[in-house]
Amino acid sequence: MSATSQLEQLVAACHWIGSRGWAPATGGNMSVRRDATSCLLSESGKDKGSLTADDFIVVDIANNRAASGRRPSAETGLHTLLYRLFPDAGAVLHTHTVNATVLSRVEQGEVLRLHGYEMQKSLSGQQSHLDSVEIALFDNDQDIAALAARIEAFARTSPLRYGFLLRGHGLTCWGKDVSEARRHLEGLEFLFECERQRRLLERS
Template structure:
């Protein structure tokens, strides 16, 4: 799909995400890889449910430089890190849903392990509910280079798949294109909701 087509699909995904309340109060950030050298990322402070094509800025993947007077997302460095670390990644969605945020705090360990759910097969490469889907959890940090360094170290040691959680913050997920990233987001959100409900029922 052309860059214009991918960007239009990303804007459509942002409206879909906004309608589900997964990015309240202008939170979250979204991007697509437009070439080997650059990506297009959402402008800072914009409501994700009403984004337009014009609200995305070109960013150099290697340097994080922006040739624009507007400000890209404060978390641009995490997007460019993922594009550098995963050459096959073509789109990244970062959301702040209630389920992802609460579950990232309810799980005290460094990973969230999911198994037994049929919807795990919505994630590329997972063929059975019997497999274990491991989602890394990183401690929240306001200094994005520090957080990016932690993500890079973890990925080098044990490559990340599908996405990761930032504790008390939200979810980053990705795919080879916006369609796959959107499927991964929907699948992970369903799994997070199921896992959170299961844990709540176990405490009763």
């Protein structure tokens, strides 16, 4: 599928995300791989629910540079890291949802483990609710280069699949294309909501 078609799908996904309140107050950032060396990344400070194709900036995957001089998202370095780590990644979605943000603070370990949910099968490669899904958790950091280095170091020794959580911040997920990234986002959000509710009920 062409980069133009993927960008059209990404714009539609951004409107869908915005309609659900998953990227409030211009938060979040979205991108799609343009080719082997560059991606198209949402411009900083834009409402994700009303983005157009003109609101995406060409960014060099190797060095995070935006040739146009416009300012891409603050988390540009996380998007480009994922495109470098995963050559088959075609789209990255970063959202600020209540479920992801709350669970990222409640869970104290390095991973959030999900088990026993049929909707785990919404994630590529997951075949059964009997398996466990581990979503990596990283402490938030305003130094994106330092954060990216920690994520890269984790990925060298541990599986990093579907997405990761930043404490008190939100979810970043990806897929081979916009459709898969969107499915991973929706599936993970459902799982996070279930897990949050389960933990609340267990304490009541």
